[in-house]
Amino acid sequence: MGSKCCRDDNIQIKDEILTAQNPDVTAPPIPENKKSLSQQGSKQSQVEDLQAQTENKQKEYDMAIDEQELKQEKAVDSVIQEQTSKVPEIVQTQNMTIEQSNQYFVDIVKNEVQSQNQTDNCVKSQGRVFKFGVETFVKEKEGLIGTHYNFGKVLGQGAFGKVWKATNKTTGLVRAIKQIKKSSIIKEEESRLFSEMNILKNLDHPHIVKLFELFQDENNYYLVTEQFIELYRYLSGGELFDRIKKMSSFSESIAADYIRQILLATAHCHEQQIVHRDLKPENIIFISEDPKSQLKVIDFGTSRKFDNQKAMSKRLGTPYYIAPEVLGHSYTEKCDIWSCGVILYILLCGYPPFVGKTENQILERVKTGKFTFDPEDWDPISKEAKAFITKLLRVDASKRLSAKQALEDPWLVKYAPSTQVNRKVLDNIRQFQAQTVLKQALMSYMITQMSTQKEIQELQKEFQRLDINNDGFLSKDEFLKGYLQIQNDLKLAQEEVEKILEMIDINRSGLIDFSEFCMAAMNQEKLLSVQRVEQAFKIFDQNGDGFISKKELEAVMGDLGDDIWNQILTDCDNNGDGQISYEEFVKMLKNKKL
Incomplete structure (x- = not known):
């Protein structure tokens, strides 16, 4: 690959x-x-x-597997074993009754499990878990790739296929499309291909190539990534x-x-x-x-x-x-x-x-x-x-x-770059607002799928200035240290950071991912320009009838379920016709009352 x-x-x-x-x-x-x-x-x-x-x-290969559920089970077991061993000591030192100690133990386990589940990368709406992270929009798309992209020159060619320079017909953004001939790869290579996709679509980092879309037809697989030069x-x-x-x-x-x-x-x-x-x-x-x-x-x-x-x-x-x-x-x-x-x-x-x-x-x-x-x-x-x-x-x-x-x-x-954070970027984050599920989704889509490298390059530098431990995420403490550069009052800075985390941590991981940071840090007028909003609407309005239906939204975001869709309609569907018009779409993004 x-x-x-x-x-x-x-x-x-x-x-x-x-x-x-x-x-x-x-x-x-x-x-x-x-x-x-x-x-x-x-x-x-x-x-x-x-x-x-x-x-x-x-002929073996290593498959990247999702071990999250197994890890959670092991984590819960570990907490239970650890806390069980402490119960007699707690009873003795805290003068608790057995019943009180048992409740104390249950509360600890519950808190630990809840903390562990914060990493599930999801937003909950009316009791239903809705997966919402950088991988949300990276899916195999329906239809022929030629209906979405104009193919340009060949950037490279090998035994498995070609790499093309291509332009998205709706957004005009230039991409690299890797065409892989199905006939040229053995079954193990095919499995490895999907393993790579699974890993890459979940990585969100300024120095890791971004995977946008996947297509396939009778003869080929197509991976749509950032344009690049080796x-x-x-x-x-x-x-x-x-x-x-x-x-x-x-x-x-x-x-x-x-x-x-x-x-x-x-x-x-x-x-x-x-x-x-x-x-x-x-x-x-x-x-x-x-x-x-x-x-x-x-x-x-x-x-x-x-x-x-x-x-x-x-x-x-x-x-x-x-x-x-x-x-x-x-x-x-x-x-x-x-x-x-x-x-x-x-x-x-x-x-x-x-x-x-x-x-x-x-x-x-x-x-x-x-x-x-x-x-x-x-x-x-x-x-x-x-x-x-x-x-x-x-x-x-x-x-x-x-x-x-x-x-x-x-x-x-x-030779490390300066650690002085740009005040304007932090101000943009403070002013960020996206109260509805749909607005969060659309703004995330725009930053991950529709922004250019030039637009986010400066934001990338600011992200890395804040990322003190270099793990590719921003923690609450790292955000706080950044805001203390422009806000001397510790209490006010802490309150500000709490509000920011609640607003932009849309996958509820407890950390700020790179795309979440960019979504909030980019100037909102620039992100929600007339041209970009029109392009986004056209992408979601797949049949071109001037409305976005549940089926069309799911084609881009995956299964929503009736509860999520009903919440979206409650937030955006002003006339109650069960779909989203362009006017309603714009009003929702621009924070105008319906």
Whole structure:
């Protein structure tokens, strides 16, 4: 998946190392005395050897599974066991009766379970749970994709299909559409494809590529994502990373900025119990050709949910970037940190830390974890940068930095952006209002599906200034620290933050997600411009009759149920005709009384 479908990789390896048929494309150039044999010939024979080794292995893959219900059950059991053991002590120390202690115990468990259920990502209306988060609008859409998009030029082509530049016919927004031929993928790859979709649609982070829509027809699957330019290709053009070394503008500060963005995405994934397992330059993208364009991580085809209590064993990755413990079939999410260390090493010198004449030699050197900083290339680089790389490339994963620890390293902190929050952004959040379920849904749709990267780029910076612990969420305490920069009265600041959280935490997770932040932080007149409101109405009014029905709303948002729909009609349907007209739609969004 990801960049793989743009190259002639033809990768179908499940329990072995993922390698490309064209190492010249996947590996950075190496100085003449450091080139591998794969760049001097015998490439096809090496790939055939590796594929032959894997043909007899069981074709397995890692599926990302939803463990939320199981985790909740375990959490409740844990609370019960913990609190049960405390009952005798409570009775004795608090002079309670057995009946009082039992009630005390029940209340504790109830509170713990309620706290646990806050992470369900839902809004309750009249007793019914309605799923409402970043994944709400990422669904397989009905109809042919050609009725929704105009296809432009081909951005890439490979064994699995093509990547097209396309334009949404209603909004005019440019997207990348990955067309995957059903005939070109085996059943395991198909399952892995849907596993990737399931992971990607639930990730909401400024440095992770956004998945918008899914389509399929008789012959193809289509993934609609943000338009992007591959970091690898953007930095290539014959000289690739060697060119970076010669660029006076490509300083340690730029390298620090790049790796910080990659680590922020990695930290967010790890916080969500997701491991990427194939971080490499090909899977890091620029959204535009703007020199200041932000980076995003793509290709979650080898990703999976992980359990902190159980090591992973599938041997997945790419030779130059794979961690030594992955080769030993026992590893944790810190395999991603090793890959980040290799990427940074390459960014600063132009070639990888582990090289060899054959793929096997490369892997043997990865296993030892021994690398050097050649004085010819590394003398101009600071000792702090070299020390940071060493911490990322520790063979003993238990001593390797975590993503959060890496983001706090002195070398990265030295080049970190300012922490001074923009007062205007905080004022926008204070003024945000969306009292109805439909308005919350529509504004969330507009920010996640209809905004441009340029519009949210500045908001992205503000979000990260507030996100002190770098987990990709804003907690109540982080919001409070931000508001104390403009509001000296602690009590007033606390009251303000309480109101804000109640208003913009629409998935009731107890935290502010990136999209929720952007929805509230963007200037409301800009977000609800006449053009955008008209476009949104056309998207929901699928038959073009000038009204939005329950069926049309559900086509975009999923099953609502009669209670949610009746609540929406109560809020918006002024004339009681059981549907929403354009006038009612506009009045509701503009906070005008009906």
